[in-house]
Amino acid sequence: MTYRSDGTCRDAGNISQSFEALPVKAEKIHSLTSLRSFAAAMVVVFHTRREFGYFGLANHLALTQAVSLFFVLSGYILAHTHRTITSKNDLRSFYLKRFARIWPLHLAGAAAAAWLIHFEGGSIAGAAAVLNVLLLHAWSWNINDYFSLNGVSWSLSDEAFFYAVFPLLIWRANTTWAVKLAGTVLLTAAMLLAFKNMGRPLMLWSAYISPITRLSEFMMGIAAYQLREKLGRAIKTGWPASVIEIGVALIAVSAVWAADLKFVSDLPFHPNKPVAIWLSNCGAAIVFALLIAVFALEKGILSRLLNARPLIYLGEISFALYMVHQLVLRYAEDHGYMTPSYSISTKAIAYWLAAIAVAAVAHHLIEIPAQRLVWSRLTARHNVIA
Structure with a gap:
């Protein structure tokens, strides 16, 4: 670092620019982190229903709606953490951080699934494996492709596409969000219509x-x-916010109940089967958007309860739980740990504890190190030295 004759730092401008160029971490919304734990739990219960049942209440809920909750949450959180992408550095930073967020754990899950398939005496189609590793498998309508290896990873293929187009979606979003939302809804409708007779x-x-x-x-x-700003001004902190949070939560649960496929398929107005499939799996999305927008304000009693540290931690490892829960179940079945000599409740408790433990390990040994590595590389590129 050098100084001019007037005592000012010659490199001060460059250092200031470097600090400005660094991505700034947005404040975490803990209530939304906790919501992720409920979404992950819904998925796990759905995928283990054959072994453990639905635990009573869940028997009448469309639990696959949890993926929709994940997708809406993803859009909201990314809009919060990346409100503007205005330069090549912003774009590079965004894509590298998204890559570090999902791909390392996806690759580990794919490798674990390949090992399990080999142990079970099965085989893996080369093309399907390549599509899977590259997160392109959800673009194939072949069920053997999009459910290949670690079956739940098809949703990561969707997320990878969302990340790819996010810079376009967030561009001037404050004035263009309605048009973009209408356009994506029309795309959904077009897809349902195009495949109605398939x-x-x-x-x-x-x-x-x-x-x-x-x-x-x-x-x-x-x-x-x-x-968020309009909603924040309209909802007052305290009991009014608590009443709204409770009401929205009840509406969300009702929507997940109403979306059950048996209920939806009997409705007289659904024009074709793709609409029924979409309603039963994705139809609660608009309600989830309202739920997330209200809870993100953290003004009521339910959102304060969601700030409990155990729930936040479960939310932090929810992605890992989502990625490993089927692998843990397959491993347990392959190695005889699902023996019928134990009661269903005992096996369910043991499974859940094992799945959460494996998720915690994956979170701390794969997710966090990968993200820290990318963050350190990003900051190093800016060469911020005092």
Whole structure:
């Protein structure tokens, strides 16, 4: 560092610019982090229903709606953490951080799934494996492709697409969100209409798996974030906010109940099967957007309860739990740990503890180190030296 004759630092301007160029971490919204734990739990209960049942109440809920909650949450949180992307550095930073967020754990899950398949005496199609590792498998309507290896990873393929187009969606979002939301909803409708006379595998792909179909849910999260200031002024802290939070939570639970496929398929107005599939799996998205927007304000009693540290931690490891829960179940079944000599409740408790433990390990040994590595590389590039 050198100084001019007047005592001022010659490099001060460069240092200031470097600090300005660094990505600034947005304040975490703990209530939304905790919500992720409930979404992950819904997915786990759904995927273990054959072994442990639905635990009573969940038997009448469309638990696959949890993926929709994840997508809407993703849109809202990214709009919060990356409100503007105005330079190449912003763009590079965004994509590297998103890569570090999902790909290392996805690769570890794919490798674990490949090992389990080999142990079970099965084989892996080369093309499907390549698509899976590259997070392109949700673009294939072949069920053997989009459910390949670690089956839940199809949603990461969708997320990768959302990340790819996010800079366009967030550009001038405060004035263009309504148009963009309408456009993505039209894309969803077009996908449902285009595949209405196809066989069930194609209808399932078009209504549930396709990144194009699911983009509207991600955009709902971005749109909800644009309304945060108006909503914040309208909702008063204290009991009014608590009443609204409780009401919105009840509406969300009701929507998940109403979206149950048996209920939806009996409705007289659904024009084709893709619509029924979409409603049963994604139809609560607009309610989730409202739920997230209200709880993000953290003005009522429920959002304060969601700030409990155990719930926050479960939310922090929820992505890892989502990624490992089926792998843990397959490992337990392959190695005889699901022996019928134990009661269902005992096996369920043991499974949940094991899945959460493995998720915690994956979170601390894969997720966090990968993100720290990327963050350190980003800061090092700016060469901020006093």
